[in-house]
Amino acid sequence: MRDTIRFIKAGQVVELTNVGPTETVLDYLRLRRQETGTKEGCGEGDCGACTIALGRLVNGKLIYQPVNSCIQLLGMIDGAELVTVEDLAQDKRLHPVQKAMVDLHGSQCGFCTPGFIMTLFTLYHAEGQEKSRKTVTEWLAGNLCRCTGYRPIIDAALEACFDAADDAFTWRSNETREQLKTLADSRDIFLGNSASFFASPSSLDGLAALYGQHPDATLVAGATDVGLWITKHLRNLPKVIWLGRIEGLDRVEETEAGVLIGATATFDATEAAMTRISPDLGELWKRIGSKQVRASGTVGGNIANGSPIGDSPPALIALGASVELQSADSERTLPLEDYFIDYGKQDRLPGEFVTGMFVPRPSANQAYRCYKISKRFDQDISSVMAAFRFTVVDGRIIEARIAYGGMAGTPKRAAGAEAALKGALLEDASTWGAAFDALSSDFTPMTDMRASADYRMETARALLAKALMETDGTAAENLRVLKKREADHDRAA
Template identity: 50%
Template sequence: MNTRQNVRPVRFFHRGEVVEVADLAPTTTVLQFLREHAGCTGTKEGCAEGDCGACTIIQGELDAQGRLQLRNVNACTQFLPTLDGRALLTVEDLGGPERLNPAQQALVDCHGSQCGFCTPGFVMSLTACYEQHQAAGTTPTRQQLADALAGNLCRCTGYRPILDAGERMFQAPARCIDREPIAQALQALAADEPLAYGPAGARFHAPQSLPDLALLREAYPQATLLAGSTDVGLWVNKQFRDLGDVIYTGRVAALREIRTENGSLWIGAAASLEDSWAALTAAVPRLRELWLRFASPPVRHAGTLGGNIANGSPIGDGAPALMALGADVVLRKGAQQRRLPLQDFYLDYMKKDLQPGEFIEALQVPLPSAGWRFSAHKIAKRHDSDISAVCAVLALQVDADGTVREARFAFGGMAAIVKRAAAAEATVVGQPWTEAAARAAAAALPQDFQPMTDMRASAGYRLKVAQNLFTKLWLETGGAQAAPLGIWPSMQEVAA
């Protein structure tokens, strides 16, 4: 590949036709394009950081089998060039006063809107949920509807009528988005050459193969590597940073693969958070609640697990789970690969063992063998779509005689990096798994962590709640019926 690509316009499907954009800055957000250039003002700006859901849109793209996938994402954090080869659907595409779509009509019937500012975002999330379940031939439970709306935080009408509308829309005759013209347009766009957009020094590159990505990364080691834009988008929105050259990973099919090989789960660095957590939860069902509380569906649909790990935030929720599972990070520079345990990847606050020109290719996660038990907890001020004060994933491998063979206790929010609690682990390894062992691990935790006080929690609270999680670990894996492979019911399942 020649790294000096031909520059071309961004091309995507919108309002029933292929749209070309050639004269906007590469860091123009989809929201800015809609409101300031396309005249589609139904999409609103609230927080401009991916929390409130007022800007929710539906993005369409073809999967590896050529099927159209529709997912709701936040327009405020997505850069316009990421739409290249994809479809953009807004509330204007769904229905008008003469004929509302099922979600719109149900919100009217159930009085699910008050001031109306947030309503288009609810409509888009409800529609995405509707399309997903209609395609699968299923009907969501009320809890599944609540989970689907976790990224739409406005509750000015109260939550009940909005959930009522979610149930009501499935009671009407099915009326789905016509996917055929969208799929045909995207099939035609798939023939376009890889995107290079914008001026030199601030060019947006979207390679479509792993070797091309590696070549570009070596040629531009200082370029901003962009995945889901759920964090990098805020660098522009909130910090007004100049990104310089951007290399986008979202069009590299090899980086979006999730597969099982040799007893491990291979998760490509550009696989979405939603797909990655679905695969992890299939292997370890005890991670399900952490999956549902990891940000929100619009963020998980756009964001990537590789990006979450590469970011290196001490309060990221992906790293504790992967460390507890014994994951390796697979790094690539040019044609060379190297691997290291994820726990060794983080050197200090926001500092990683990553060489210039190197990038994360994948995460390799061993599938748990018999005897492994898991307990996963996210502690935050708000249940949905919030940042953790403490995130802990605690894993034990217990032999048939009840002796702990191995322990991996991984914590986020307790130090400058996500890391394992070595002293606490040492207290239980080789010991019978008893309540006394759990207490000993909790007592050893101050040797591992001296947490800080900030706006999310005090140091004392963080340490105490982290210690208390060992009691939960004991109750879930020993004090009650021990569950193999961490297959333990969630509180929602217990209540049901």
């Protein structure tokens, strides 16, 4: 067992023993190291002012990814290279990204500038990116400029980020890879005592044993949710177990039947596999948080915490996904929709944890659609999340799986609407009406700051209609029928 965390900073190995369970990377940089280039903005991973880069070995390649340091726990950077804005300039010469930002007037007040530069640093080192404004804006979706200086920032990115990387990090990449290999080990990490600790097991057996002894501990994968418990809810989390070092728990295995996803596989790591299941699913994955959030946040964490407004659960429930759970003395698998019991309550016993899930591929006669409705396109919480899988034979629906988020205390299937669609004809919208009406029995949505109950119900119906029309592919006549039905409904009301 190891009682330190180790990482690389400015080419040197840093080893720390006094790491609190909820100490963040941001606080370590600003308070301990007095490196204040990394700014504290929103404190919840939305604005990007605190962005740093983490370098890790992925299949032997050194990959840099942007991370929100305000919600990244310090212990979670064990085994990585930590890069901040202070590290970029060499011998008083600006990094190419910094120089482009200066030359093209990308820096306005300067508060957000270090975060932009660090995100663009990771784009500078990313391979195979298409040189386009779209690429840049997708990469920067998690960075906010309060001075509306986006145009020159994007110009700077287009100027600097799409040629072969040629900076100090490239020149010493072989040395960095060797350092990272040296830091990698299979020892469990435990810092603290039985009452308060940060721990990181290296195996499932080690996790099961530790969590069995401390079922009150908080399990952390990417901390994109738990980080807010610390910074916004001000929760006291004396025992933290980080899952990021468990061998094999980050697996993404594609088969003909579907995709096996380990509990610590990130949204970024699973995006390509999800896109191959369905283009709709790939588009949804791109809208789950920002680049920083997707680089850290895990699909397993999105499932395990059971949020009623989580984006991935409805999308995966409609596909018939299952979830795997394990404890010190048992393993079991259950349908994903059965995992969610009530608001904030999941079917997880003391000492039991999520190890992964299986996501089936739609068969040849199944159509899949999913949609996210939110006030902002990027980096926003869903008002309504909807997903649909229709099994169709000779133009008739013989089975429907419909799941919504934001409509109830848990992600939930629309059982009444599913039953009402059985036997409906895709080409005849007059056979769909019972399913729209059934949604009122399936859900009693709430009104909150994101949407009213009436808006949510109307949106749920509209998304069902959209999915049916897209599946049929002959929308014009069906749209006329649906508009007439809506007009008749309004007159009756």
